[in-house]
Structures are given as C-alpha cells and as structure tokens.
Amino acid sequence: MTTEQTRAYNWYVKDHKTAKWIASELKRTEKTIGNWIKKFGWKTQRDARVNSTNAQKERINEILGEYADQTLHCIKQRKDIKKKLDKAIESKNEKLIKKYRDQIGGLNTEMRSIDDGASKWRKQLTELDKDNKVSLATYLEVMDDLFENLREFDEKLYRDTIDFQSKHLQTVSLKFG
Template identity: 40%
Template structure:
C-alpha cells in the first residue's frame, strides 16, 4: 500500500511539477530506478509531454508571437512618424535628408514584413484551431470509455455521477455540435 501512495505522489511530482526521476527518488526515499520504472510503465513521460504541449498552451504561444510582432510593427510606425517629422522640418544638410528618406524606406519595408508575418501567424493559428478541434463523435467515444471504466471500477461512484455525466455531455454537445 505504501508503494501506491508513493507512486501517486511521484506521479504528481513528475507530471505536474516537472521533477526529475532523481529528485523524486530522493524526496520519497525510493530508488531512482523504481521511479524510472513507474514513468515507463504508466506512461508518465508521454502524459507530461502532452500536457506541456496541449492545444491551449500552443495557442497561447502563437498569440504571444503575434503580439511581439505587433509590438515591433507599432515601434516601426512610431519611428516612421518621427522620420517624417524630421523630413518636414529640415534642420540639416541634404545628405542627412537622404539618410532619413533611406531610413523611411527601410522602415516601410520592415512594416510590410511585419504585416506578412502577422498574416502568416494568424493563418497558422486558424489552421491549428481547425486541426486540433476534437469532433463531437470522438469526444463522446472517449467519455463513453471513461464512464464504462468508472462503472467497472466503482459502481457507486458511477451512479453518483449520472446527473453530472448527462449535464456534461449536453454542454459539450452544444459547444462542439
């Protein structure tokens, strides 16, 4: 029984907290090999990787990239405004005006590049959302399997969750349907 509780704690440390096998073994007073066996036997590495790379996290990463590009674009727009002001009120020789016009041209090209990047990342985000949307049929299949396993494991718990199951499936059917 002690091994079951140690394994449960080890799972939390490994999956949720990202601890290494060695750190877990030291904390729980078990062999590192034992933790490694649990990781392999119960698929903890795959689960941790899947959780770390879940759809929501990947979408947030893409949005962060888009936000960074937008910030760079905004900065370039502000520089363009300043260069235009400097060109309208010449205080310097013609060679500096040429330098300002060159800078203006470069900044405009940068903005075109930013716009192109934003467009491509938005397209990636749209495609990602489409590709990673779970179909209602798949979701229902997974939930049916879960509820069957719950029924086989603990009939009382299964019966206590029947109302929840119905409400949850109805909610998801509306969302995904």
C-alpha cells in the same frame, strides 16, 4: 498510486521536472522514479501534453505577441522619425530629408517582413484548429467510455455524477451545434 507517486507524477508530467530532481525531493533513487515513469506511462503523457494542440496554440500566440511588440516598436520609431522629417522639410534640409525618408522606408520594409511572418503563424494557428477539431460523435464516444469505466470502478460515484454527466454532455453538444 501512492501519495508519493502522485507528487512524482505531477512534478514529472505537469511541471516537467527530471527523474533526478524528483528522486532528490522524495529521497528515492533515480532508478525508482524511472521505474514509475515506465510503469505508469508518464513520459507518453508528458510528451502528449507538451505537444497538445493547446500547448502549440500557446506557443504560437507567444510568437504572435512578439510580432505585435516588434510592430508597435517600429510604429513608434516611424512616428519619431516622421516628426524629424517634418522639421527637416520645414528647414528645407535636403540631406536630412533623404536620411529620414530612407529610415522610414527601412522601417516600412521591416514592418512588411514582420507582418508576413505573423501572417504565416496566424495561418498555422488556423490550420492547427482545423486539423485538431474533434467531432461530437468522437467526443461522445470517449465520454461514454469514460463514464462506463467510472461505473465499473465505482458504481456509487458513477450514480453520484449522473447529473454532472448529463449537464456536461448537454453543454458540449451546444458548443458543437
């Protein structure tokens, strides 16, 4: 790929820019960029990255973060209302006591709902990890194929990376063990 194509690749695949935007930046036609996208399989790569396990985990973790924020907000509200309830109890104001107890009950219900939603997302995250776990045998097969292709592409580069290859496979094997 040319330098221009590499820039287009990065914008399209990694930064999710449109062919129209890339064409404008590179002073090329949209048709040319579209041809590159087809020729080099960039759309498939972009889709795979968007739907990768890590991308899905990232999105689920964002959702879980929102649930955590909502829970903290409810806890703060409940504390504030509890203080008001204590004052209402001290002053024996039955109307306010009922009002504050009802509000606390509503917040407790909301927090159970939030917790239920978060629990379902945590379960999905666990399932995602379980469903997308790669075996060491499969990983080693892919790496052997990659290293063999590197040898065919550039024997010197292959030899220069033998220490890296060995260290990488050792590190990965320990992770799987």
